[in-house]
Amino acid sequence: MQAGQRMRRRERAQGFALVVVLMMLSALAVIALSYAGAARTETKVAANEIANAQARALADAGVMLAVAQLLDGKDGEDGEDGESIIDGRPQVVPFAGVDLDIIVQAETGKIDLNTAPESLLKGLFEAAGLPSNEAASFADRIADWRDDNDLRRPFGAEAPDYGENDPGPPAAGGFAHVHELNRVLGMTAELFAKVAPALTVHSGRQGFNPRVAPRSVLLSVLGAQPDVVDTFLEARGQEAGGNQQLPFGDGDLINVEVGPVYTIQAQANSEGSGRFVREAVIWIPKSGERPYWVLDWRAGRSLD
Numbered sequence: 001m002q003a004g005q006r007m008r009r010r011e012r013a014q015g016f017a018l019v020v021v022l023m024m025l026s027a028l029a030v031i032a033l034s035y036a037g038a039a040r041t042e043t044k045v046a047a048n049e050i051a052n053a054q055a056r057a058l059a060d061a062g063v064m065l066a067v068a069q070l071l072d073g074k075d076g077e078d079g080e081d082g083e084s085i086i087d088g089r090p091q092v093v094p095f096a097g098v099d100l101d102i103i104v105q106a107e108t109g110k111i112d113l114n115t116a117p118e119s120l121l122k123g124l125f126e127a128a129g130l131p132s133n134e135a136a137s138f139a140d141r142i143a144d145w146r147d148d149n150d151l152r153r154p155f156g157a158e159a160p161d162y163g164e165n166d167p168g169p170p171a172a173g174g175f176a177h178v179h180e181l182n183r184v185l186g187m188t189a190e191l192f193a194k195v196a197p198a199l200t201v202h203s204g205r206q207g208f209n210p211r212v213a214p215r216s217v218l219l220s221v222l223g224a225q226p227d228v229v230d231t232f233l234e235a236r237g238q239e240a241g242g243n244q245q246l247p248f249g250d251g252d253l254i255n256v257e258v259g260p261v262y263t264i265q266a267q268a269n270s271e272g273s274g275r276f277v278r279e280a281v282i283w284i285p286k287s288g289e290r291p292y293w294v295l296d297w298r299a300g301r302s303l304d
């Protein structure tokens with residue numbers, strides 16, 4: 001009788017111990033699993049960071065490759081830009097086991113915000129899809145932004161027209177950067193994205209060089225029709241370096257200079273999901289102690 005009670009008591013104690021051990025085991029399993037999960041996430045994050053860093057380094061290398069080619073061309077016998085493609089055509093350059101997408105655009109092919117005639121600026125906004133009166137308004141506001149006076153053009157805007165958060169046109173006049181256009185009255189991000197690729201502050205010319213001008217610039221010229229522009233571009237692509245005359249507009253808008261400032265975009269996709277676009281503005285002076293200067297260096301928009 002006593003022996004039987006002792007045995008049952010021992011069995012209960014053993015059963016209780018088993019439950020405690022099982023609970024501890026499952027608690028340990030939960031802890032182990034959560035550690036494994038955290039480690040997996042961290043591994044994934046680290047892998048992404050490595051892939052992004054690789055893409056960034058590759059894109060930066062792409063810009064430097066393009067700079068090296070521009071510098072090579074500078075020493076060419078006729079002073080031309082050698083074999084560099086500088087009219088904004090996309091190029092695929094194999095480098096370090098990946099294909100880099102590189103675009104080089106001579107700034108003299110673009111419309112200078114500080115020096116372009118208002119008719120050309122109006123044409124740019126019309127080509128971007130704005131009705132004539134709104135396009136004229138933006139041309140006036142840009143002209144008011146860059147001039148040194150307080151006189152408002154018919155559709156323009158001077159300091160009093162801007163809100164409290166933005167003082168309006170700079171006292172010294174002129175755009176320091178294309179992105180400053182975002183501060184001009186009425187500008188939207190969507191419209192800016194459309195016109196910005198055609199604009200520069202580094203040309204300093206009234207007009208542009210049609211040999212290297214992007215399509216959006218050519219379409220901005222008064223009387224330019226899309227089909228005529230496309231035919232012109234096709235001929236230009238086949239006749240590299242040829243002296244192309246514009247089949248529309250007047251000759252006052254034409255200049256023949258190419259340098260010395262270029263926008264370079266380089267996009268790299270590394271293994272994994274890494275992707276980076278570097279956009280740089282490079283000045284290559286004709287002489288001086290430094291072969292080139294980096295005027296701008298930023299993360300760019302996707303080239304796809």
Ligand SMILES: [Ca+2]
Nearest residue numbers: 144147149151
């Ligand atoms: Ca003014």
